[in-house]
Amino acid sequence: MSDSTLKTPTAEEKGTLVYVTRETEVSYWQPKPANGYVSVAVSPNHFKMNRxxxxxxxxxxxxxxxxxxxxxxxxxVLHFVSGTGTAIVDGKEYKLEPGVTLFLGEHNSHTFCNDGQVDLHWVWFMNPSGLEDFFRDVGRPRKHGEPAPEPFERPSNIEQIEASGVFAYTKN
Structure with missing residues (x-):
């Protein structure tokens, strides 16, 4: 089929379009030992989606x-965009730097640390969704541009939060 013979979808057939900026994304400060923050751009919690x-x-x-x-x-899937650090996946160490992508299938034990001198940033994709619920439940609401809070502890009901979410297990 050539491009000229493709059927134009009707308005009812078209999927959702959402434009997300740093000011409109949902974001949460994270507790110790991670600190830092997580921002959620796409989630079935935020708008209708087919997947x-x-x-x-x-x-x-x-x-x-x-x-x-x-x-x-x-x-x-995690794609690292700035900073440096270390990932340990199932006991094997990997260097994290801009351009590195990790695909983690089910049951792959993983941890990340920023052993560099600047912030470590990455983009994450989770299928199916659910990780964003964990970030919300353990974190504190964040607005783009506001100063970081003092480091804070995880909630006292962390075991309950982890058991209801996307985790097979978590170690300290």
Whole structure:
């Protein structure tokens, strides 16, 4: 079929278009030891979509660490855009730097640390969605441009939050 013979979709057939900016995304400060913040740009919690996935970004400041965990029923893609750090996936160490992409299938144990001198930033994709619920439940609302709060502890009901979400397990 040539391009000239493609059927133009009707207004009813067209999918959703959402334009998200740093000012309109949903964002959360994260507790110790990660600190930093997570922003959620795409989620079925925010608008109607035909597939169940989510997309966002995360910033880990120097010295920050994402606790070791795995996802029992999710696939995750992380694409690193700035800063440097280390990922440990199932006990194997990987260097994180701009341009690195990790695909993590179900049950791959992973942790990240920023052992560099500047913020480590990445884009994450989660299929199916759900990671954004965890970030909301453990974090505090954030607005773009506001100063970082003092580091804060995870909620006292963290085990309940993790058990109801996308985690197979989490280690300290």
């Amino acid at each position: 169940n996935f989510s997309v966002g970004t995360q910033m880990l400041p120097p010295g920050g660490r994402v606790r070791e965990h795995a996802h029992a029923a999710n696939e995750e």
